[in-house]
Amino acid sequence: MQPNPPLSILPVDSDRLLAIAQKWGTPTYVYVESLIRQRCQKLKSLFPDLPVSWLYAVKANDNPHIIRIISGEGFGFDTVSYEEVLLCLKLGTDPKDIFYTENNMTDAEMHGAAKAGVILNVGSLGRLRSFCEAYPGSECSIRVKPDISDGHHAKVDTGNQDSKFGIRLDLIPEATRIAADFGVRIRGIHAHIGSGIQEPENILAEIEVLLKSSAGLQDLAFINFGGGIPIPYRHDEAPFDLDRFADLASGRLKAFIATTEKPVTFFFEPGRWVVGPAGILLTQVNTVKDQGRKVFLGTDTGFNHLLRPALYDAYHEVVNISEHTGKTSRTYHIAGNICESGDMLGLDRALPESSPGDYLAICDTGAYGMTMASQYNRRALPAEVLITSKGYHKTIRKRKTPEETVKDLFKETGLTAALKSETP
Numbered sequence: 001m002q003p004n005p006p007l008s009i010l011p012v013d014s015d016r017l018l019a020i021a022q023k024w025g026t027p028t029y030v031y032v033e034s035l036i037r038q039r040c041q042k043l044k045s046l047f048p049d050l051p052v053s054w055l056y057a058v059k060a061n062d063n064p065h066i067i068r069i070i071s072g073e074g075f076g077f078d079t080v081s082y083e084e085v086l087l088c089l090k091l092g093t094d095p096k097d098i099f100y101t102e103n104n105m106t107d108a109e110m111h112g113a114a115k116a117g118v119i120l121n122v123g124s125l126g127r128l129r130s131f132c133e134a135y136p137g138s139e140c141s142i143r144v145k146p147d148i149s150d151g152h153h154a155k156v157d158t159g160n161q162d163s164k165f166g167i168r169l170d171l172i173p174e175a176t177r178i179a180a181d182f183g184v185r186i187r188g189i190h191a192h193i194g195s196g197i198q199e200p201e202n203i204l205a206e207i208e209v210l211l212k213s214s215a216g217l218q219d220l221a222f223i224n225f226g227g228g229i230p231i232p233y234r235h236d237e238a239p240f241d242l243d244r245f246a247d248l249a250s251g252r253l254k255a256f257i258a259t260t261e262k263p264v265t266f267f268f269e270p271g272r273w274v275v276g277p278a279g280i281l282l283t284q285v286n287t288v289k290d291q292g293r294k295v296f297l298g299t300d301t302g303f304n305h306l307l308r309p310a311l312y313d314a315y316h317e318v319v320n321i322s323e324h325t326g327k328t329s330r331t332y333h334i335a336g337n338i339c340e341s342g343d344m345l346g347l348d349r350a351l352p353e354s355s356p357g358d359y360l361a362i363c364d365t366g367a368y369g370m371t372m373a374s375q376y377n378r379r380a381l382p383a384e385v386l387i388t389s390k391g392y393h394k395t396i397r398k399r400k401t402p403e404e405t406v407k408d409l410f411k412e413t414g415l416t417a418a419l420k421s422e423t424p
């Protein structure tokens with residue numbers, strides 16, 4: 001077994017990560033700006049002769065500094081909550097570049113979105129009806145459910161027959177009737193079949209379904225094929241062949257354009273592919289424990305900071321950046337510090353013999369790492385550091401001290417008085 005995944009899988013030099021861990025402490029998420037920019041540019045180069053626009057799925061990583069970088073690369077935004085809409089607006093994004101895919105939205109959220117002037121993508125007939133009643137003569141988009149199943153885990157498969165998302169294909173005529181009754185123009189059609197697509201053929205099939213289903217939409221201005229482009233999480237896993245995918249999709253999109261008179265824009269809305277590989281979670285080993293059959297490396301982070309392994313059995317490479325040469329290889333379970341036995345960040349990992357004080361880099365955690373983090377066990381969230389394109393290290397989120405964490409809890413819950421005097 002290899003005594004550490006190859007250091008080349010790190011997005012930056014391990015010494016640089018070590019320096020950040022020592023200066024900022026741990027747990028800390030580190031992001032590499034130049035890599036995020038390169039990845040945005042790669043996506044933008046895929047369809048040179050087609051009207052394709054890119055939206056970044058904000059849910060993958062919503063640190064405002066990261067959003068600004070991606071906005072600077074010419075991306076609009078895919079948002080899925082009114083809060084994400086407000087975040088993008090606050091960063092100065094033109095509402096026309098904000099696509100809001102609702103999912104069980106409230107009336108208040110609907111009115112907020114309408115007032116803001118963002119593109120509202122409606123996912124149910126009930127919501128479509130209330131939107132049309134409230135805003136006759138306006139416009140929106142519809143999300144449909146193409147009954148194509150994909151995603152890296154059942155929990156992120158959104159296009160299957162039993163999914164809660166989107167309007168059934170057979171109900172599209174009903175959707176157009178509702179809209180027509182109120183003079184609402186359906187400007188776009190959208191689907192997202194899953195996150196971390198396993199079979200490229202499934203996205204191609206989805207494209208086909210959307211192109212066909214758009215035929216009944218008189219006011220069609222765009223088709224949004226959603227996100228889901230996967231990244232390799234294992235160092236020996238082949239990356240998704242983007243160029244081949246773009247080649248195959250281009251042929252179909254060009255044929256569509258040739259046969260339609262409507263000036264149509266195509267959207268894709270990836271999150272993970274843009275930021276996933278550009279992020280690392282740094283953590284420090286504080287305990288090495290031999291439990292007989294398994295040896296555990298105990299760290300200062302856990303599933304409260306990186307939920308993916310616990311929630312989806314997701315695999316993230318772990319590299320010991322303190323000790324990477326000339327040591328015996330050992331097999332470890334990498335454990336978090338949360339009071340649950342499911343709090344494992346990696347199982348049976350071959351690492352160089354590791355000791356308390358060593359720093360570990362948990363790879364490919366730029367997407368759905370910090371955005372899914374919580375303060376479970378009342379622990380503070382990690383710090384976030386950006387390695388800028390110029391090579392500086394910049395704090396983009398401070399880590400709270402334990403004292404600040406508890407103080408804020410009292411502030412937020414309104415219990416500021418001394419507890420002792422109040423106990424019955």
Ligand code: LLP
Binds near residue numbers: 192195196226273
């Ligand atoms: N568009 C819509 C409507 C979505 O629901 C999503 C992700 C995306 C785009 C972006 O998908 P991506 O390109 O990042 O795969 N927490 C899970 C992922 C859940 C994604 C939910 N929707 C994970 O950690 O794998």
